[in-house]
Amino acid sequence: MIIKRNKMLALLLAMMLMMSIVAGCGGQAEEEQPAADTATIPVGINVELSGAVASYGSNARDGAVLAIEEINAAGGVLGQQLEALERDCKSTADEALSVSAALAGENIVAQIGPLTSGNVAGSTPIMMENKIPLIAPAATAANVTVDEKTGETREYIFRVCFIDPFQGTLMAQFAADNLQAKTAAIYADTSSDYGKGLAEYFKETFTEKGGTIVAEEGFVSGDRDFNATLTKIRGTNPDFIYVPGYYQEVAPLIKQARELGITAPMGGGDGWDSPDMVSVAGGDALNSTYFTNHYSSQDTDPKVVAFVEAFKSKYNKEPDAFAALGYDCVQLLVQAIKDANSAEPVKITEALASITDFEGVTGKMTIDEQHNPVKAGVIIEFKDGVQTVNTRIQP
16 A cells, blocks of 8 residues: 555656646746737837927927837837837926936836937936936037046947037038138027037137137026127127027027127027027028038938938928937937847947947938947028028038
């Protein structure tokens, strides 16, 4: 009986072992089912949908969403669909940080945005801590991707826009060489790294080319009355006035300058790119004004033409540079996912740092050792309220 019971017990144990093996195999088979293929790849879109620079963020979001829809319609990437997690950082650095923290908790593989350099700086600690790449559409301050204290490149921060030294240098070259300006006044947004950086590099390049800065003045975010300072600048009779800042202040500033009889050509950076420039300043006031930008919707390159047509079809409006940069952010991210053959954030980061000759809507770009794109810039001129391409300048 004992022997029989032992045999039965042994048989029972063997059967239990076999069942556990089968169950284990079944569990492994379930894990290997193509669940990952049907899952989405979450991409955070942390941009300024309200607040001071909502025009920038909304257009960049539109461009990014268009890119995601096109990619998904073409089959996605690595057999998976991209999922856009859209959030509003409300044009503040503190909110950008909070949004990034929430998105990190939703397991995003990368974040697009914010737009301004200050708001990207708000997001940066979260992205670095969680080892998630951030691709900035339009944050042009040099310190966005490089730690000023250590000189080290921020490992997880990238951008698709050119940087302020390039913008300031481009406009100084244009003023001196194309407009033959010998003297210039600088009236800059001193409340932002953006305005201060552009002013610094414009001054440096303009003086190196033999020009003279006859006045340096400043305004701050939220200012709307510029008459007193413009009257001082008018007294210096400059050949050119450089106004690096954002459209909210620049548009009324230009309007008031023309009302005071200032006819000198004026210039600025990509912060001028907004429909509000025309609606506030007026088409006539904007004649003989120029700004550096990342692309033009009038470009005849087939890639640009296709993008403009698709954007107009979806949104019934002309895509500005921020829309194009948002679109390129997503396309660059997808290229990195393909190159890495992975949607893991760290592997995507490694692939982003190695991208060369990427053909974007805003031009061909190679990511350098400081995570900046090496690319061309465009000088846009306003003619009766319409943006036209004046000059394209290679780096």
